[in-house]
Structure formats: structure tokens, C-alpha cells
Amino acid sequence: VKVLAPGLLTTVQDLGRIGFGKDGVSPSGAMDREALRVANLLVDNGEGAAGLEITFEGPRIEFTTSTLVSVCGADLEPRIASAPLLGWCAALVQEGAVLEFGAARWGCRAYVAVAGGIDVPEVMHSRSTYLRAGIGGLEGRALRSDDELPLGRIGAAVQRIMATTAENLGPLPFALTSRRLRDAERLYTSGPIRFLRGPDWEMLDADDQSAFLGGTFRVSPESDRMGHRLRGPVLRSPAGAEMTSTAVITGTVQLPPGGEPIVLTADRQTTGGYPMIAQVIHADLGTVAQLRPGDEIRFEETTIEEAHRAIRHIEEVLDELRGVEERASSGP
């Protein structure tokens, strides 16, 4: 795969660098994990294979070999040879095909999976790019023009799918396979973002608690892969509170002295010293990852049991794509 133009921020990501929190190392990895997992399943990769995370403005990517590819997550209007490429769907692309993106129609981050995965070296058991420390991915950095990305080996199942799909090739340098995820919106929540109370929730006074529960926040332009800063009701109660540093995790909602909450995301620090007022449930992190600067965000309290049910619901959606080998052999 060759990068013709890098887009706003395109990085190699897998499901993150797990087990190094004690060393101060952020997990990194795809902001919208489910979108990358689905993209990988569609092209018969392991769910944790490395793909590309594309932010808002897409890159131009040339395929230097014929392969299977899928684009999931945000709808950034992917197209090949000016023809739209359906999202949440595996496609056969021919050598020389160029994947481009247009307007951002929904969401913020799209994921491109290529059969075999992006085969950059593993650093601390992960291929994810950790920008702040300059490790992982391609040389620890965002992609640039003229970068070439190595691909992993493809298996027999992928070759069979490619051979069958090749019969459908017309004048365009790509053809859709029958492998797709229907109703991908099941992976996202259209309602408020669900949270559980954080260890420091009680530090908020009653007014601030209802402001958090009932208020509408907006994602600030200063947001990045470390976290979403939220603008909206300013929460004053614990402002300036001196906390003993403790571990934070993805989805932790911190309250810094300014009174504007921060939702921590993939490249977050491992520890923090601000009050932890809330914790976004795991199942809603993908929805949070797709928020753009300026988007509204509201919160709704839930229970651990409900949060775990939401995780299982997502796994059930992904189950539809698991067991690729059997379906592939019966032909698309």
C-alpha cells in the first residue's frame, strides 16, 4: 500500500498496547475499536490486525497489489476511480486502484483494513502508533506522502473470495464482495452517552451533578486522540481540588481546574491528578470516538449490569461476521 497523500491524521492502529500501564505507556490503538474489528473481520483478518485510522479528511492510498479491503466507521465518502465504495463491506481492489475520500458525511474516524493487515513491526506487542512517545506504527508517526506500508500474508480463504469476486469485475478497478455488516448503526448509541459514577462523583455538589446529568456539552476543537475536551455547563465544585495521582482509563471523565470535563481516549496518559467524576461505559466509547469538534454530547447514568449487557450486545453484532472460513467456502 502506498500513501499518495496523507490526509489530516492517518495512523496505523490495532487494538492497542495492553499491559504497559505500569510503565506509563498509553494503550493507543483504534479510537473506535469496533469499527476496526469489523473492518478486519470483513477481510478475514484477526480482529486485532493493524489497519489505518483516518481522521475526518481522508488520505489517498494506492494499492500496489490486488487485495481485499474494507472501510468502516465514519462515512468519509470513500471512493475508487470516482465511484463510491460502500462502507462496512469487503471489496476486491485491483493493483493500481486508488482509494480516496470526499466529504465527512457522518462521524470523525474511518478505518481501512487490508487483507493480511498492515505489517509494521510490533513494539511492545502492538503495531499501534503512539504519537507522543514516537513509537509503533510506521516510525512512530502519522503517515506522510510516499510512505509504503508492508502487508501481511493472506490466507487461502481470502484468495478464494478474491477469485470468486474477480468474476464480477467490470470496468472499475474494484468489485464488492457479499461480505458486509448490515445495520452498522447497532454498534453506536443514538441517545445520550451512558456513564457510571466515577470515584470522585460525590465531590460535585447537587447543582453540578444535575448540570452534568442534564446539560448539553459540545466537543471542543482542542480535542485529540488523548481526549475530548467538553464545553458546556462549567462544573465548579471540586475546582482546584488536590488529588493524589491514580490510574485513569479510557472513558474516564476528569474535571480539571477550569471546570470543563475531559473524556479520556486512546492516547490518554496512564495516570492523572484531577477528580474523576464519571466513567463512560465501554460500549459507548466508539460513539464518543466518532464525535467531531462542535458535536453535542449529553450523559445518562446507567448501571454496571446494563453496561455489561451493552458490551455483549456489541459482541453479538460482531458474531455475525465470525466463522469466516465456513461462509467463505460456501462461496459469496
Next chain:
Amino acid sequence: MLQRAPWHTYPRAEEAVSVYERARLTPLGDCAVVVSFGDDISEAINLRVRAFSSQLSEATLPALVEGVPAFTNVTILYDPLITDYEGFAAALESLIDRTPTEPTAVESRTVEIPVCYGGEFGPDLGFVAAHNDVSEDEVIAIHTEPDYRVYMIGFAPGFPYLGGMSTRIAAPRRDSPRAAIPAGSVGIAGHQTGVYPIETPGGWQLIGRTPLRLFRAERETPSLMQAGDRVRFHAISRAQFERE
């Protein structure tokens, strides 16, 4: 988005601290549990944290993802597809039962950090000296005197929260943070001293630099310093720095 390394004051050992009689478990969201051993920053509580961490690292809990030790607690991530909160909390409770409450036998390494103080590596050494009304040489002597304790690693890859610095060389942060502090820089902020393992923006007063690489992604244990280690600084010359 970069957060400041918080400014802690570390109590002296003789101060009374409140160690919980029994560790307390609280859920953090739907994928993590916090096991707390007390409220204060103290050697006694941190010793319990380390004893439990080492117990945890040897445990075989199927749902365990990872544990992150801090000053007073350990945050443990688990996979809710394998167990529910109650099940995981029960497994942790039995692990707590097996952890010695008087953990005197916790091994601790001493990490020696060579530092070239002052000059271009320590542009704020003069400020720290003037602020405390001592000479630059005295700052170095005071900084190299104690055995520091690594309470936890956080803020940045391999960044140690060190306890034990003398208040005689305490100094406020810089009014305007530097955009890029070189890796290896040794600094002071408030009553805290630390070493920057990677280049990062920061507002600490820089007094020197170590040629050691504190963080190496290619190592199995990437952070040179680990929670619980003892740390000693010793002064080296510019020539020795270049040789390292």
C-alpha cells in the same frame, strides 16, 4: 491535552498515616476495579500497594487484563465478557487475603542515575540555588544525598514519581513551560524531583541531565525505573556524560 504532573508533597516517614485495616474495592466503570490501601502518600501505604501488585502479577485470573499501581491503590482492568464485577471482585478479595499485611520482604532495587548538573543541561540550577539561598554546589550536594523512592510511574512513559527530596531545594514551576524538554532532563517542581524519560513539554526547573535512557520500547520491561525501586542520583562531569 497534556496534563501537568501534579504537585505532591510527600510526608516524612514519622508522620502518622491511615492505612486501611482491609483494602477497599470500588468499581471504576464497567471494566476496572480500584483496590485502595489508604488515603495518604506514605511509604507504609505504598508498601501495601507494591505487595499486592506483586501478588497480582503472579496470579492467574482469567479475566485479568492489567494492573496499574499508584501511590495508594492499584487499578485493575478486567474483561467483563469473562466475568461480572462480583465474580472479579471476589477473586481479588481472595488475592488480598493471600497478600501479607506486613510486607517487609518486598524486594527493592536501587537504580543509580548519573547526572551532569548545571550548564546547558541544567539551565535552572542557578534559579533553584538563588531561590533557596544556597550555592549551586549545595543544590547538587542536597539533590544527590537521599535515597529516593519510586512511588509510581505515570504522566509519561517511564516517568517516575519520586518521594524523598529535601525541601531545602524546593522551587516553584517556571511561569511559562518550555515547549520541549529533552529526554533525560532532571528537574524540580515544588517538593518533587523527577527525570523526563522522553521529550515532552514541561514547566519544571531543570537542574541537569542524565545520559541514561530511562525508557526503551524494545525492552521487555520498557521503563528502567519501576514502582518500589530506590533511586540515587550522582554527579558526573560533562566528559563523563559524553562517554556514557
